[in-house]
Amino acid sequence: MKNVIHWFRRDLRLTDNTALHAASISAQHVTPVYVLSGWKNFHSWTGPNRQHFLCGCLRSLDGNLRAIGSRLILRQGEALAELERLAVETSAEAIFFNRDPDPFGRAVEEKLKKMGERLGISIRPCKDIAIHERREVLTGAGESFRVFTPYSKAWEKLPKLPLAGSIKSLSSPSGVESLQIPDNSFWSLPPTAEGVSVAGEKAARTRMRAFLDQAITRYGETRDLPAGGGTSRLSQDLRFGLLSIRELHQECLKRAEASDANARGSVMKYVAELIWREFYMQILWNFPEVLSQEFNPKYRGMIWPGAIANLERWRSGETGFPIVDAAMRELRETGFMHNRTRMIAAMFLTKDLHLDWRHGESYFMQTLTDGEIASNNGGWQWSAGTGADAAPYFRIQNPWSQTKRFDPDGAYIKRWIPELRDVESSKFQDPPAPGLRLAKGYPTPIVDHSVARDITLDLFKAMKA
Ligand SMILES: Cc1cc2nc3c(=O)[nH]c(=O)nc-3n(C[C@H](O)[C@H](O)[C@H](O)COP(=O)(O)OP(=O)(O)OC[C@H]3O[C@@H](n4cnc5c(N)ncnc54)[C@H](O)[C@@H]3O)c2cc1C
Structure with missing residues (x-):
């Protein structure tokens, strides 16, 4: 073929990129494009940390493409319309891309197939991610x-499968219009976290x-x-x-x-x-229905009776459970949270505060730089007891004993909660005596874990019955 398009999505690299490699050996000229979504404000599934990181990735990708004789074409809007426009502009005979596992990406791929049939363009999905x-x-x-x-x-x-190898040179048609790669002012919200890794x-x-x-x-x-x-x-x-x-x-x-x-x-x-x-x-x-329903059919439609006012205390790391608060502050300050504390924080929201896992799922998607629909939904449903877990709902982690096992010297807690830096770390391993605070300015526990645990067990038993 003479001209083809490679549509970059979740594959922002030149090394061992299946679709890019296939495009490069199938045609004389490849137009590499990324289509930014059209929205200017963030919705409940995305957020500034990930967009900030994405911009860095696009800048780096453009530099890498220039080093091998090409450059990134950036468009913004609805992917399908932009790809059609670009295909016409460059007389593309094929569009190569790597498949996406999520239902939103898949829906676009289906429409793209139809567009290809209409325009007589070959649509080439590849396995990569x-x-x-x-x-x-x-x-x-x-x-x-x-x-x-x-x-x-x-x-x-x-x-x-064997590796596809790295692309060493790429010829692209000249004169194709591109937007400037955005800096952080492009979106209406600035990034919330300072610690986002170099992109x-x-x-x-x-x-x-x-x-x-x-x-x-x-x-x-x-x-x-x-x-x-x-x-x-x-x-x-x-x-x-x-x-x-x-x-x-x-x-x-x-x-x-x-x-x-x-x-x-x-x-x-x-x-x-x-x-x-x-x-x-x-x-x-x-099972794409997991995005709206519990994975385990026994718990579909489960009601979570917790007080919604507690959601904000969880989000801002003010629950009075040091390990949970440290985790939530790590997330707020860096856009990352360690896997162990993701489980603890998620179980706490669902099994101590009795709030619907979807609240947490959505907040994580808004804040995590690595926010990924499949792993996030899987992690949340696993933690809530409604997901793919061989040991189901009665797996209820105790935040105090989790602290003893996984943060015995309180180093993690002290890093993220300055109010607790001078507190003896053994005090993070049991609830404080009623009415006592761990430190001035730090809240008392929002719930009694053992009482909350019994309520959770009753909720699940009622669903099973
Ligand atoms: C409630 C909850 C939400 C989560 N949300 C996400 C998310 O949005 N995006 C995400 O990438 N991971 C998510 N995870 C999984 C896991 O917490 C992170 O992948 C991990 O903390 C990333 O750190 P790492 O790269 O240092 O992990 P490492 O321990 O070094 O693991 C290596 C890689 O394996 C994968 N991985 C590790 N653990 C898991 C897991 N439990 N499930 C799926 N993949 C895993 C990741 O790609 C990770 O980079 C979630 C887990 C929970 C409990």
């Missing part, structure tokens, strides 16, 4: 898995190398300690496709092979987390 996607991992009876462990065993057995493929690759060379062989011991920095911090990079999941997986397997049994266990624990990511993607693909 997951190693195994859609309905590739199935039970013996040909059904989608609803539980993680058998899914992961089947996932591991399937053959893996772009190069920065993501540096993070990946550092983790693979240093922390991965200790991941098994350190991954659950929120103060420890023992996790990879690659979630935003996987979210925006700055890294290839195939490459990361292959690199992990190489490390596992070269390690002793203990270190290999750590590396494979990390691989299991990458499989969780795909598990939730396939749940969203095969």
